[in-house]
Amino acid sequence: MNTPPSAPAPGRTDGSSVQIGALVPLTRPGWVEAGRHLLAGLELAVGEVNDAGGIGGRPLKLVVRDTAADPHRAAAAVDELARLGVAALAGEYHSVVARAAAARADTLGLPFLCSSAVLDGLTEQPTEWVARLAPAQSHGWRIYADFLLGAGHTRIAVAAEPSVYWAAGTRILREYLAPRGGTVIELDTRALAPTAVCDELVGHRATALLLLVGHPEPAVSIVKSVRHDQRLAEIMLGAPAGQPEFAEWTRLLGEDGAAIPFLRYLPERLGPLGARVETALRERLAEAPSFVAFEGYDTAAVLADVLRAHGSDRARIAESWPRVEVEGTRGQIRFSRTPGISVWQWAWTSVQVVDRDPAEPDRFRVLHAG
Incomplete structure (x- = not known):
C-alpha cells in the first residue's frame, strides 16, 4: 500500500458531515443517462443512511464531481476531493475514466469503491486502495461469448472505435471464441461509414455484428444502416457493453433498437431489499432503473x-x-x-444477456445467464 501524503482530516470537510467523493459522468461526451442513474442510486442510499442516523450521528454527504468521460478531468477531481478531505471515493461508469481515477487514488492513498467500470486492469499494479462492485470485463464478456456460440454464431464482426476498453473486449472475445471455432472480424469505424460497415458484413459473411462503439454515435447510425439493409435481414446485432439498457436507446431508435442483446448485471429475481430499492429508484428517476442505478445504491451502502x-x-x-x-x-x-x-473484487454479481422485446420494447427478455 502506498504511503499517502498529508491531507485534511478525512470526512471533515465542513466540520460536521462525513463526506464521500462521487465521480459521475453528467455531461457529454460522457454517457449522461448512465451517470444520472448512477447518481440516483448513490443519493438514494445516502438519504436512507441519514434517515437512519447517519454515521455515528453525523450526516453522510456526497461531494459530486462530473467526469464527462474525461480521464484527465477525473484525475484532477480525485486530487481536489483528496484535498477537501473526503473519506473515500465512489462511482464512475466509464472504464477508461475509472482507470485514471483509480491510479490517482492509489497514489494519494484514497480509498475508491468503483461502481460500474469493468476493465480488468483497473490499475497497472495490484492495489489495496481500490475495490470494485461491477464484474470484470473478462468475466461478463466470456458469458456473452457463450451466448453467441449457443445461438449458432461463429462468424462475428465487431464495429469498434479505438479505446483500451473496446480493444480489451475484442481480445477477450477472440481468445475465447477461437478455440471453440469462432472467428472475430474487426471493422474500424474511423475508416468505415455505416453503409460501408454493411458492405463489409456482407463480404465477410458475418452472422453477428457487435457494437463496440460510443452512444449515441456512431452506434445509432450503424444500427439504422444495418436494420434497413435488406442484405442483412438475418444478421444479429449485439451490444455487450449495454448501450440498449437505457431509455434513450429506444427514444432514438424505436423498433430498430429492439432484439439487440447486451450484458446486464441483475439477478433473475430481486430479493426484498432489491425490490424495495427498485420501487424507490423508479420514483426518483421517473422511469425504470437500470442496473447502473443499483450499482450506485450498493456502492453507497457498502461505504x-x-x-x-x-x-x-x-x-x-x-x-x-x-x-x-x-x-x-x-x-x-x-x-x-x-x-x-488488480483490485479488491466482488466476484461476482449476477450476469444476464438480455434484449428489448420487439413486441414491447420497454420489456426486457432474458436470453442467457451466467
Missing part, C-alpha cells in the same frame, strides 16, 4: 457500512475491504482477490 464499523480514517477503510459483508440489492457483497484482477 456507509465500512464507515460505521471503521470510522473515516482512509487507511482503515482500505484495510477493511476483505472484511466487508453487506447485503446489497443484488446479493451479499464480499470482496476478494481474483486472479488477473
Whole structure:
C-alpha cells in the first residue's frame, strides 16, 4: 500500500458531515443517462443512511464531481476531493475514466469503491486502495461469448472505435471464441461509414455484428444502416457493453433498437431489499432503473457500512475491504482477490444477456445467464 501524503482530516470537510467523493459522468461526451442513474442510486442510499442516523450521528454527504468521460478531468477531481478531505471515493461508469481515477487514488492513498467500470486492469499494479462492485470485463464478456456460440454464431464482426476498453473486449472475445471455432472480424469505424460497415458484413459473411462503439454515435447510425439493409435481414446485432439498457436507446431508435442483446448485471429475481430499492429508484428517476442505478445504491451502502464499523480514517477503510459483508440489492457483497484482477473484487454479481422485446420494447427478455 502506498504511503499517502498529508491531507485534511478525512470526512471533515465542513466540520460536521462525513463526506464521500462521487465521480459521475453528467455531461457529454460522457454517457449522461448512465451517470444520472448512477447518481440516483448513490443519493438514494445516502438519504436512507441519514434517515437512519447517519454515521455515528453525523450526516453522510456526497461531494459530486462530473467526469464527462474525461480521464484527465477525473484525475484532477480525485486530487481536489483528496484535498477537501473526503473519506473515500465512489462511482464512475466509464472504464477508461475509472482507470485514471483509480491510479490517482492509489497514489494519494484514497480509498475508491468503483461502481460500474469493468476493465480488468483497473490499475497497472495490484492495489489495496481500490475495490470494485461491477464484474470484470473478462468475466461478463466470456458469458456473452457463450451466448453467441449457443445461438449458432461463429462468424462475428465487431464495429469498434479505438479505446483500451473496446480493444480489451475484442481480445477477450477472440481468445475465447477461437478455440471453440469462432472467428472475430474487426471493422474500424474511423475508416468505415455505416453503409460501408454493411458492405463489409456482407463480404465477410458475418452472422453477428457487435457494437463496440460510443452512444449515441456512431452506434445509432450503424444500427439504422444495418436494420434497413435488406442484405442483412438475418444478421444479429449485439451490444455487450449495454448501450440498449437505457431509455434513450429506444427514444432514438424505436423498433430498430429492439432484439439487440447486451450484458446486464441483475439477478433473475430481486430479493426484498432489491425490490424495495427498485420501487424507490423508479420514483426518483421517473422511469425504470437500470442496473447502473443499483450499482450506485450498493456502492453507497457498502461505504456507509465500512464507515460505521471503521470510522473515516482512509487507511482503515482500505484495510477493511476483505472484511466487508453487506447485503446489497443484488446479493451479499464480499470482496476478494481474483486472479488477473488488480483490485479488491466482488466476484461476482449476477450476469444476464438480455434484449428489448420487439413486441414491447420497454420489456426486457432474458436470453442467457451466467
